[in-house]
């Protein structure tokens with residue numbers, strides 16, 4: 001993950017801010033959500049102890065669980081708890097049981113999209129990369145993986161066809177693909193800022209050979225680049241080509257910038273080639289510096305890239321690492337506690353180095369030990385406190 005440590009300087013953790021109470025809304029959701037959230041909460045307790053950070057956790061229902069109790073995926077009470085919190089730790093939502101509902105009422109769309117819009121979480125940060133000891137879990141050939149890759153998809157999250165006007169008539173349906181200047185400017189800035197703290201490169205992905213929205217998008221990305229970030233390398237790829245290039249030369253990418261729809265597609269591809277979607281965390285934030293969030297409350301929602309995996313729910317075998325990494329992203333991006341984030345990431349590496357594997361990343365190689373969700377979480381906790 002590109003480091004935001006010490007950025008922006010004014011948000012540096014101080015002895016004072018370390019004493020602040022950090023309020024977190026815990027929305028575990030459906031499927032494996034509650035199981036992996038249990039491990040994330042153990043990690044929060046360990047971080048609290050080690051780094052002397054005080055957390056106040058408020059749990060609330062979301063998704064299918066909320067539909068069953070309140071008839072809607074995002075009840076007012078849940079939204080209120082989120083509003084009163086500094087960050088949202090989200091599990092996963094959805095399952096067979098609610099699939100017959102109309103799309104906008106289903107757990108995924110009915111909970112996630114309104115949350116993103118409500119808190120203006122326009123920047124979705126999805127780091128991808130293969131860990132040295134998990135290269136075998138990636139579907140990519142070793143010759144392509146080489147020494148390993150690490151890139152981050154920066155996806156615009158509150159515009160595009162997702163939120164443009166929708167029409168559904170008897171003989172036609174349409175979703176308006178629309179971007180406003182300020183929406184493109186602010187997500188481009190997030191991408192360039194992240195590149196500054198990473199390997200100084202942004203790849204913009206669009207479909208500017210066909211779409212007016214993409215031509216507009218690209219011209220604004222170029223303008224922000226020239227005026228504000230000329231030292232960062234910028235190149236462009238069309239979405240169709242980008243999906244291929246990521247598969248054949250993943251090492252060439254650092255920050256990959258895309259609109260909502262193309263970013264959705266790219267981030268699934270990125271998660272898959274990283275080994276297991278049970279490993280990848282993501283952040284949805286309303287800015288990374290004071291310019292973006294001036295006058296409004298800083299907010300972040302942190303959720304695993306994988307879904308609720310109903311097929312393995314309740315068995316205690318889900319990989320808790322993605323949810324635990326969400327805690328790491330939250331500590332860095334919402335609370336400027338980058339040292340705690342590093343401690344979590346190192347503890348995960350140590351656990352994997354020791355051979356512990358949940359079923360999704362177990363290959364049967366010598367030195368591997370198949371473990372449960374709880375055993376994986378306990379080992380990470382032990383390594384944080386060590």
Ligand code: IPM
Nearest residue numbers: 108109112113264265267268
């Ligand atoms: C994601 C998901 C969501 C999206 C769905 C569940 C609405 O696929 O977070 O990537 O399309 O944004």
Ligand code: MN
Nearest residue numbers: 264265267268
């Ligand atoms: Mn998606």
